[in-house]
Amino acid sequence: MHIRNVIFKGRQGWELDNGVLQLVMLRGGGHFASLMLKNGPRINPLWNPVWQGIEPWQYKKNDDRRYSCKMLASITGHNVCIGWFGSSSPSEERQGLGAHGEATVARWRMVRKSVSGRTITLVCECDLPASMMRLRRTVRLAKGSSCVKVREVIINLARRDLPFTLCEHVTFGPPFLKKGVTQFNMSATQAHTYPGEFDKPPRLKSDMAFSWPMAPGVDGKPVDLRTMDRAKRRSADFSAQLMDPACDQAWFSAVNPELGLTVMYRWNRADFPWVGNWEENYAKQYRPWEGKTLARGMEFTNTPFPEGFRKAVERGTMHGIPTFRWLPAQGRLTMGFEITMKRVTRPEDWRTWQGSNLQPSDS
Numbered sequence: 001m002h003i004r005n006v007i008f009k010g011r012q013g014w015e016l017d018n019g020v021l022q023l024v025m026l027r028g029g030g031h032f033a034s035l036m037l038k039n040g041p042r043i044n045p046l047w048n049p050v051w052q053g054i055e056p057w058q059y060k061k062n063d064d065r066r067y068s069c070k071m072l073a074s075i076t077g078h079n080v081c082i083g084w085f086g087s088s089s090p091s092e093e094r095q096g097l098g099a100h101g102e103a104t105v106a107r108w109r110m111v112r113k114s115v116s117g118r119t120i121t122l123v124c125e126c127d128l129p130a131s132m133m134r135l136r137r138t139v140r141l142a143k144g145s146s147c148v149k150v151r152e153v154i155i156n157l158a159r160r161d162l163p164f165t166l167c168e169h170v171t172f173g174p175p176f177l178k179k180g181v182t183q184f185n186m187s188a189t190q191a192h193t194y195p196g197e198f199d200k201p202p203r204l205k206s207d208m209a210f211s212w213p214m215a216p217g218v219d220g221k222p223v224d225l226r227t228m229d230r231a232k233r234r235s236a237d238f239s240a241q242l243m244d245p246a247c248d249q250a251w252f253s254a255v256n257p258e259l260g261l262t263v264m265y266r267w268n269r270a271d272f273p274w275v276g277n278w279e280e281n282y283a284k285q286y287r288p289w290e291g292k293t294l295a296r297g298m299e300f301t302n303t304p305f306p307e308g309f310r311k312a313v314e315r316g317t318m319h320g321i322p323t324f325r326w327l328p329a330q331g332r333l334t335m336g337f338e339i340t341m342k343r344v345t346r347p348e349d350w351r352t353w354q355g356s357n358l359q360p361s362d363s
Contacts, residue, residue: 001017001141001143003113011033011055014110018120019038019144020038021141021148022036025124027055028057029074029079029104030080032077037342040260041343043175043259045173046077047172048077050293053076056107065287067287075104080104080152080166080167080168081167082102082103082165082167083102083165084165085303085307086307086312087306103126117143119142120140123137124137134154135153136155137150138153147338151334153332154327154332156327157330159329163313165309166325168300171296171299173294177256177295177296184296185213185226187251188241189211190209190211190241190242192207192304193215195305198236203223204218204239212241215239233281233282234291235281236279236283237279238277238278239277240275240276240304240305242319243275245269250275252265262342263339265300265339266337266338267300267335267336271335271336274303275298276300276304278295279296281294302324
């Protein structure tokens with residue numbers, strides 16, 4: 001078992017290895033860039049963009065021609081969006097603030113690490129000056145476990161209450177993500193497609209309520225969101241799913257039965273009442289996308305849509321659930337989640353991962 005400094009695709013990071021799982025977290029943006037089984041398919045299910053990423057502090061204004069923004073220059077895998085989820089407002093853009101908040105482009109620093117005979121632990125943090133917050137993350141893996149436990153503490157550096165939105169932006173990519181093969185599920189009930197034009201061409205009708213997983217298609221036919229349509233050459237959509245209010249725990253799973261590999265996230269529903277389902281199916285033609293990306297985001301969040309902070313506050317609630325949260329003056333909030341990754345070889349095994357009975361922390 002170890003924690004060590006690594007270079008991952010030209011980026012600085014930390015590698016955590018407990019003998020079963022190998023996790024890479026980047027200093028630039030704090031992204032979980034890779035998660036792999038030590039004994040199994042050497043497949044990283046997390047999305048790594050087709051373009052070469054750079055450290056966010058290396059980004060220069062003339063890089064707009066390559067990346068269009070600092071966030072896209074450094075994004076990969078699972079990133080955290082705190083302060084705001086989605087675009088910044090025009091006035092915020094003029095102040096140099098980009099999409100998805102500051103943590104995703106911040107320089108993270110290690111606070112401490114420990115490696116014992118039973119557990120490895122990494123504690124790191126970043127400052128969010130525009131949001132007047134600090135985000136501290138603890139990542140823990142027990143020896144022989146297939147589960148990563150993550151705790152995040154949001155610290156208010158201001159002498160007043162601060163409103164915020166927060167999204168754990170988990171994105172999957174090839175080869176784990178394969179159209180018509182990779183299966184997704186979640187503990188969702190009510191759902192809603194994006195209110196307006198999200199991107200072109202869509203496969204879902206905009207601003208429509210539905211029940212997970214069958215969404216209204218633009219052609220009038222229902223669309224099963226548990227997989228990406230292999231017949232659809234290009235498409236892009238976003239939908240917001242409310243996690244089952246009757247359950248204290250919420251979850252989503254992703255399974256590729258051809259690879260015999262499955263990933264599941266679990267968290268307290270009260271912390272993240274929504275999951276945003278983002279699909280990029282070779283739709284975006286501008287740089288750096290250039291029509292070359294297949295990605296599926298399963299983004300557990302405290303706000304339904306990536307529409308920016310102002311709109312989240314103006315929306316106020318959806319289905320009776322607040323669409324933003326308050327952080328008390330000089331206070332802190334603690335929340336966490338678990339990631340479980342396993343091999344599955346029999347159909348009955350991977351179908352189990354499509355249900356809510358699995359207990360990742362016991363695995």
